[in-house]
Amino acid sequence: MAEPRSTAKGTAAEAVALISNAARARTNGPSAPLRERLIEVGLRGCGLLSIFTTASIILVLAIETFAFFREVTLAQFLFDTQWTPLFVDKHFGIWPLVSGTVLTTGIAILVALPFGLLAAIYLSEFAGQGVRRLLKPALEMLAGIPTIVYGYFALVFMTPILQAVIPGLAGFNSLSAGMIMGIMVIPMISSLAEDALYAVPNSVREGAYALGATRLSTIFRVVVPAAVSGIAASVILAVSRAIGETMIVAIAAGQQPRLTLDPRVPVETMTAYIVQVSMGDTPTGTLEYRSIFVVGATLFVMTFTMNFVSQRLTRRYRSAV
Amino acid sequence: MKQIGRRRGVVIERLFVALCLGAVIVPLGLVLVLLGNVLSDAAQRLDWAFLTSFPSRKAALAGVYPAFVGTLYLGFITAGLALPLGVGAAIYLEEYERRGRLANLIELNIANLAGVPSVIYGLLGLGLFVRVAGMGRSLLSGAATLALLVLPIVIMASREALRTVPLSLREGSYALGATRWQTIRQVVLPMALPGILTGSILAVSRAVGETAPLIIVGALTYVTLLPDGLGSPFTALPIQIFNWVSRPQAEFLLNAAAGIVVLLGTMLALNTTAILLRNRYQKRTY
Amino acid sequence: MVTAGTSIETERRRMTGSPCPAPGRLRESSVNSDVAATKFRVRRLAAWFGSQKVLHGLDLEISNRRVTAIIGPSGCGKSTFIRCLNRMHELVPSARVGGEVRLDQEDIYGPDVDPVLLRRRVGMVFQKPNPFPSMSIRDNVLAGLRLTHQLDRASADETNERALRSAALWDEVKDRLDEPGGGLSGGQQQRLCIARALAVEPDVLLMDEPCSALDPIATARIEDLIHSLRERYTIVIVTHNMQQAARVSDRTAFLLTGELVEYAPTDRIFTAPADKRTEDYITGKFG
Numbered sequence: 001m002a003e004p005r006s007t008a009k010g011t012a013a014e015a016v017a018l019i020s021n022a023a024r025a026r027t028n029g030p031s032a033p034l035r036e037r038l039i040e041v042g043l044r045g046c047g048l049l050s051i052f053t054t055a056s057i058i059l060v061l062a063i064e065t066f067a068f069f070r071e072v073t074l075a076q077f078l079f080d081t082q083w084t085p086l087f088v089d090k091h092f093g094i095w096p097l098v099s100g101t102v103l104t105t106g107i108a109i110l111v112a113l114p115f116g117l118l119a120a121i122y123l124s125e126f127a128g129q130g131v132r133r134l135l136k137p138a139l140e141m142l143a144g145i146p147t148i149v150y151g152y153f154a155l156v157f158m159t160p161i162l163q164a165v166i167p168g169l170a171g172f173n174s175l176s177a178g179m180i181m182g183i184m185v186i187p188m189i190s191s192l193a194e195d196a197l198y199a200v201p202n203s204v205r206e207g208a209y210a211l212g213a214t215r216l217s218t219i220f221r222v223v224v225p226a227a228v229s230g231i232a233a234s235v236i237l238a239v240s241r242a243i244g245e246t247m248i249v250a251i252a253a254g255q256q257p258r259l260t261l262d263p264r265v266p267v268e269t270m271t272a273y274i275v276q277v278s279m280g281d282t283p284t285g286t287l288e289y290r291s292i293f294v295v296g297a298t299l300f301v302m303t304f305t306m307n308f309v310s311q312r313l314t315r316r317y318r319s320a321v
Numbered sequence: 322m323k324q325i326g327r328r329r330g331v332v333i334e335r336l337f338v339a340l341c342l343g344a345v346i347v348p349l350g351l352v353l354v355l356l357g358n359v360l361s362d363a364a365q366r367l368d369w370a371f372l373t374s375f376p377s378r379k380a381a382l383a384g385v386y387p388a389f390v391g392t393l394y395l396g397f398i399t400a401g402l403a404l405p406l407g408v409g410a411a412i413y414l415e416e417y418e419r420r421g422r423l424a425n426l427i428e429l430n431i432a433n434l435a436g437v438p439s440v441i442y443g444l445l446g447l448g449l450f451v452r453v454a455g456m457g458r459s460l461l462s463g464a465a466t467l468a469l470l471v472l473p474i475v476i477m478a479s480r481e482a483l484r485t486v487p488l489s490l491r492e493g494s495y496a497l498g499a500t501r502w503q504t505i506r507q508v509v510l511p512m513a514l515p516g517i518l519t520g521s522i523l524a525v526s527r528a529v530g531e532t533a534p535l536i537i538v539g540a541l542t543y544v545t546l547l548p549d550g551l552g553s554p555f556t557a558l559p560i561q562i563f564n565w566v567s568r569p570q571a572e573f574l575l576n577a578a579a580g581i582v583v584l585l586g587t588m589l590a591l592n593t594t595a596i597l598l599r600n601r602y603q604k605r606t607y
Numbered sequence: 608m609v610t611a612g613t614s615i616e617t618e619r620r621r622m623t624g625s626p627c628p629a630p631g632r633l634r635e636s637s638v639n640s641d642v643a644a645t646k647f648r649v650r651r652l653a654a655w656f657g658s659q660k661v662l663h664g665l666d667l668e669i670s671n672r673r674v675t676a677i678i679g680p681s682g683c684g685k686s687t688f689i690r691c692l693n694r695m696h697e698l699v700p701s702a703r704v705g706g707e708v709r710l711d712q713e714d715i716y717g718p719d720v721d722p723v724l725l726r727r728r729v730g731m732v733f734q735k736p737n738p739f740p741s742m743s744i745r746d747n748v749l750a751g752l753r754l755t756h757q758l759d760r761a762s763a764d765e766t767n768e769r770a771l772r773s774a775a776l777w778d779e780v781k782d783r784l785d786e787p788g789g790g791l792s793g794g795q796q797q798r799l800c801i802a803r804a805l806a807v808e809p810d811v812l813l814m815d816e817p818c819s820a821l822d823p824i825a826t827a828r829i830e831d832l833i834h835s836l837r838e839r840y841t842i843v844i845v846t847h848n849m850q851q852a853a854r855v856s857d858r859t860a861f862l863l864t865g866e867l868v869e870y871a872p873t874d875r876i877f878t879a880p881a882d883k884r885t886e887d888y889i890t891g892k893f894g
Binding site: 128206208226228 | 693695698700723724725726727728730731733735737738739740741742750751753754755756800803804807
């Protein structure tokens with residue numbers, strides 16, 4: 001045969017064209033009434049809206065960010081250790097805000113990971129069907145409570161309790177905000193990790209039991225390692241959610257950008273800064289106005305990267321199992 | 322020969338199961354306790370006067386009236402924007418273009434948008450609706466921003482609902498000579514409607530609970546009038562709660578608690594409606 | 608040699624209408640097997656899935672260091688039976704067992720018996736090979752010991768090699784012990800699972816249709832393996848392939864809808880079955 005390789009692809013392309021033509025001929029061919037074509041265009045427009053939204057986000061952030069960097073150098077942004085755009089003596093180092101975000105997120109994950117993982121193990125390995133059907137949605141409801149309510153919890157309940165236990169805990173601090181945030185993201189880890197564990201085939205567990213392994217051994221040395229990419233995906237997703245969280249930290253963590261890892265003092269996260277400036281009277285076009293977009297852009301890049309990695313990990317475990 | 326009698330590990334295993342169960346129960350219990358506290362605090366302030374009063378500098382006189390009305394308006398307008406657009410996109414992806422590069426690109430975008438933090442949507446609303454489109458800090462800007470925020474949810478829920486309609490029904494309709502849109506409108510949509518409605522109501526419930534995007538788009542925290550049109554300034558329940566929580570005086574915290582109860586009550590009403598709708602229609606279809 | 612034996616077997620059966628034991632296969636003389644010690648003594652064994660009774664009072668004795676085959680049509684309870692021998696049946700929710708099973712005179716369903724420890728003496732190989740997905744070949748073999756905290760690091764390599772040699776897999780994988788277990792062919796995976804089971808040094812090896820997911824060549828290799836293992840282990844093999852039962856086993860039990868119909872030395876059951884139902888099954892009249 002003259003062209004072996006392209007024939008296969010050519011045949012496939014022909015087949016696809018044939019099938020889609022046949023399908024279209026059944027419903028709307030080229031001679032379909034104008035009404036049908038218009039409706040299709042309209043619906044396609046609805047679909048394209050999502051692309052438009054993404055493009056708009058990127059554009060809005062990018063335009064203001066570029067305008068910002070015409071006045072502030074990249075070096076200042078990356079290497080200054082203070083963030084004071086609203087003061088007379090202006091500094092534009094992003095690190096205090098980033099450290100506030102990282103600190104609260106870190107505390108949140110420290111809370112959510114053990115609870116979420118143990119809950120996932122319980123639901124997947126020990127709970128009966130009825131119990132699982134009750135408790136899994138119940139945990140998922142935790143994620144449905146508006147974050148302003150969680151912020152209220154953090155300020156009004158968590159902080160006073162912690163102040164009784166930890167001397168020197170400020171009224172605004174990253175510890176209570178982080179802990180409450182942790183409770184909020186537990187369902188992300190518990191539900192998604194549970195999906196990953198549940199997907200491990202039972203034949204693997206039987207193989208372990210048949211060797212005389214105990215249930216705990218089987219869970220920790222066989223089932224969890226088999227589900228590890230799904231579990232990792234759930235954790236990364238929880239981190240992404242915690243990084244983007246606003247109201248809990250705006251209410252309870254403080255509004256003082258500070259480059260620190262001390263959980264007892266007020267800090268400010270990237271998201272809280274954006275809210276703080278928006279509450280005030282900042283005129284358009286000023287540096288202060290643009291600074292919230294720069295911070296937003298940084299936030300967007302961080303969460304986008306994490307969501308991307310999480311998606312890839314999920315695809316890997318779904319195809320492996 | 323190896324023994325097959327008792328071993329020590331059984332106790333450890335039982336303890337571990339208890340620990341895992343605790344990991345499920347403790348967060349649930351904690352949140353329940355916190356909600357209970359909120360309820361008891363709210364009981365001190367929640368009454369008819371609270372629901373019908375405007376904000377005030379005196380905590381005892383301040384109420385949620387404009388905020389509640391604002392939330393209701395926002396809910397309706399957001400639904401009015403997000404539902405047609407979202408269901409339309411879902412129909413397009415499920416009925417017209419299931420494969421192909423365009424469909425993949427749209428799906429990719431939707432998946433990404435679902436994971437974008439709400440503050441970013443607020444910034445989008447600020448840059449796009451408030452400034453470029455010139456809509457200003459209005460009810461419409463707020464609703465449009467929230468609509469974009471919940472659009473991925475509406476689309477995903479509607480797609481699931483459309484997928485439950487069996488292919489054989491569509492093929493039957495085509496075989497009778499119906500066009501694609503006729504099939505969708507008269508066969509597919511009626512059957513998928515309960516699922517679509519449920520998903521949409523849940524999306525609106527989510528929008529109602531959002532605070533950050535509204536702050537950025539310019540919701541007011543002290544209003545003396547109700548909104549009188551799409552272009553007027555507005556406020557919403559979460560904004561009012563946030564305002565009260567931020568005040569130094571302790572009495573305002575009671576107001577915040579009462580406001581939270583109103584907000585949660587609204588969301589609960591919406592969610593219950595959604596679930597009841599779904600159950601009712603599920604019994605009807607065969 | 609191996610494949611030739613299989614096809615001649617098939618030809619012979621087709622021509623004569625009744626199966627005969629394959630020639631040229633080394634097998635213990637059936638006369639002596641009657642005096643071998645008893646490994647399992649099963650009395651009135653009954654088993655349920657919820658309210659459905661699947662085994663109705665089985666009585667039999669499985670001889671030590673012999674190969675016992677369990678045959679019967681689908682759904683007759685063969686798998687359930689051997690799962691009662693290592694207490695895997697009760698892992699299914701709502702499953703129940705009644706009666707008595709004695710392993711070396713000890714009732715494995717006694718109140719003081721821990722099923723986990725029992726399974727370290729009674730190993731199992733499944734129909735579909737199930738190597739652990741996240742582990743290398745070497746880790747798979749040693750998994751049983753690691754999971755039960757019996758692994759001696761110093762002699763790990765030795766244990767690994769010994770188990771793989773016993774499973775006739777060593778030569779094929781000795782250069783790639785760190786590769787994932789799932790990368791082997793079906794037959795190799797099954798031998799890996801056998802190596803894994805043998806590494807724990809059980810007394811008994813239960814095999815639940817170990818070859819039904821494998822091609823004829825891989826099947827033959829595993830049958831050879833069973834031959835070499837018979838001297839050290841008691842083997843109970845469930846199979847729906849009668850020729851296989853004829854080839855590898857010393858005694859065969861025929862189960863029908865949860866009842867033991869006949870249990871006799873293999874060559875007797877296949878040449879002169881005592882029960883008409885056995886004869887009907889063997890000659891292919893049903894099942």
